[in-house]
Amino acid sequence: MNKGAKGAPPAAESEADRSLLSLILDVADQLQARLENELQRSGLSSAKASTLNFLREAKDPLSLGELAAENACVRSNITQLVDRLENDGLVRRVSDPDDRRVRRAALTSEGRKACKDACAAISHQEKSVAAALSPEEAATLARLLRRLVA
Amino acid sequence: MNKGAKGAPPAAESEADRSLLSLILDVADQLQARLENELQRSGLSSAKASTLNFLREAKDPLSLGELAAENACVRSNITQLVDRLENDGLVRRVSDPDDRRVRRAALTSEGRKACKDACAAISHQEKSVAAALSPEEAATLARLLRRLVA
């Protein structure tokens, strides 16, 4: 993901009390970068890992539209992501015999393996983040964050 | 920016206590989307607004390398961003007489105006985020977030 959370502080504030908004965007950017870095060894990006993981959880091949819905993105994004995943040999497009408009993505065994590696990396990163705070602090942080997008 | 903070919860957790990491990434994504939306009226993306704002603060034209440093990104990114900004008529590339390797970006008056509009939109969004919490809560949130990337 993209990225892009840095600068543009319009009202110059003293480093210490800069806008909460840019702090959140900054921190998220750094955590995302760390995650992407951790994922490196599995050969996947977080976008690819996320898509593979939906497929793995679903058991049966999902249509590209279903993947777009789960991924909260536009259909054409999934078309292209699946292009690259197919190119990597991690998924295969299969036709739906009941409705010839739909194309489904099926995990290959290679895809399943890569997904397992990626999930381990993600879990590791999640634990590393959680470990920086006490359970109470984590709960407070989560509560406050949710208030911002309520 | 980019984006991409959604799914990929590997250890299936009960919606309520899902990973702090994905919560942060999700919230940041939503706030970024709101910001981009707010910025819409100025005709700028946050990437363009950020670059224009560095130029405005610097008074004198900055070299592309300086812009890359301030933006915390790779030089080629700025080359292309400035291409688009120049195409929009918001900046002009000027040569440095002292060192013919460097190219500087100079704000046009149109760029200065767009930047002013964008800054107003950003301030508005910053206030809107800050207003969701009490000052004490905001301080707590900031402190906890900083701990995560310490």
Add this chain to the structure above:
DNA sequence: CAAGATTGAGTGTTCAATCTTT
């Protein structure tokens, strides 16, 4: 050769237009 900038290729994303099938 170092540095500054650019170019080319690849990823991830959006939007608008198009094609196929219902």
Add this chain to the structure above:
DNA sequence: AAAGATTGAACACTCAATCTTG
């Protein structure tokens, strides 16, 4: 016509290779 998928164009970003100047 509406739904599912794809394509083409644009944006934002990275990396590796290249060109130009110091």
